[in-house]
Amino acid sequence: MSHLLTTISSVGAAAFFLGCASLPNGAQAVHGFEKQKYLGTWYEIARYDFAFEKDLNNTTAEYTLLANGNIGVTNRGFNYRTNKWEEAKGKARFRGPQDVGELEVSFFGPFYAAYNVIALDKEYRYALVAGSSTAYLWILSRTKGIPPDVRDEYLRIAKSLGYDTEKLIWVEHSE
Numbered sequence: 001m002s003h004l005l006t007t008i009s010s011v012g013a014a015a016f017f018l019g020c021a022s023l024p025n026g027a028q029a030v031h032g033f034e035k036q037k038y039l040g041t042w043y044e045i046a047r048y049d050f051a052f053e054k055d056l057n058n059t060t061a062e063y064t065l066l067a068n069g070n071i072g073v074t075n076r077g078f079n080y081r082t083n084k085w086e087e088a089k090g091k092a093r094f095r096g097p098q099d100v101g102e103l104e105v106s107f108f109g110p111f112y113a114a115y116n117v118i119a120l121d122k123e124y125r126y127a128l129v130a131g132s133s134t135a136y137l138w139i140l141s142r143t144k145g146i147p148p149d150v151r152d153e154y155l156r157i158a159k160s161l162g163y164d165t166e167k168l169i170w171v172e173h174s175e
Contacts (some may be wrong), residue, residue, distance in 0.1 A: 022132045023102070023116050027161050030101035030120045035071070037124040038117070039063045042140040044077075045151075046168040050136070052088070055081045057172040061140070066091065073105055078175065119157055121150065128154045134162045144173035 023029060044059040053059065056077030064072040071092040079086050090107035092115060094100070101117030114136075119128035126146055129138040139146065139154050146154075155165045 022114060023118070024130050024132070024134050024161050024163075027116065027118050027130055030117045031099065033099050033101040033117060033120070034124075035098055036065075038120075038127075039065055039071070040142070042127065042142060043144050043173060044138060044171045045141050045146050046137075046139040046170050048135065048137045048163075048167055049169045053077065055079050056086065058175045059171055063092070071103070073107075075107075118161075119154055126150045126154070128157060130161070134164075137163055137168070139168075 040063060042061045042063070044061065047053060047059075056079055059075070059077035062072075062074040062076070064074075066072050073090040073092050074087060075090070076085065076087045078084075088107050090105055092103045092105040093112075095102045095104055095114075101120065103115040103117075104112035105115045106112045114130075114132035116130045116132075117127055118130050120126070125142045127138075127140040129140060130136060137158055139151070158165050
């Protein structure tokens with residue numbers, strides 16, 4: 001757990017200095033975004049690997065509505081090297097209108113990082129999420145898998161924005 005908190009702190013500090021109110025070049029956040037429909041559990045299907053998720057599988061994100069209208073975030077994953085579950089709690093808020101999928105998330109104090117929903121199916125079953133640059137990318141699903149046609153469409157979108165999709169880590173969900 002301390003490894004997760006240390007690396008989240010580092011990412012938070014980097015996000016503070018780099019700024020978080022942006023999207024990768026050419027990307028657009030989803031318009032018509034409905035916060036209530038986005039709440040709940042999402043399984044991480046694929047991601048770019050980076051420090052605070054290193055060696056984790058069975059990763060999920062749980063989004064809940066906070067009393068102030070912001071979103072509570074609980075990220076959880078199983079570290080297969082230490083054989084322990086790791087969890088990080090944070091909060092997310094919209095950077096602008098709440099019907100646009102441009103949010104920022106914080107796991108450490110006043111430091112926020114971009115969380116941009118750039119593709120989302122109408123039933124809120126699958127999402128493609130980008131950070132502020134092409135260094136961060138996630139494919140999420142309400143289940144532990146994703147249909148090939150959705151996967152292929154999200155990979156096409158990511159490639160068109162300059163992401164190297166060969167670098168994606170495809171997350172194992174055995175629990």
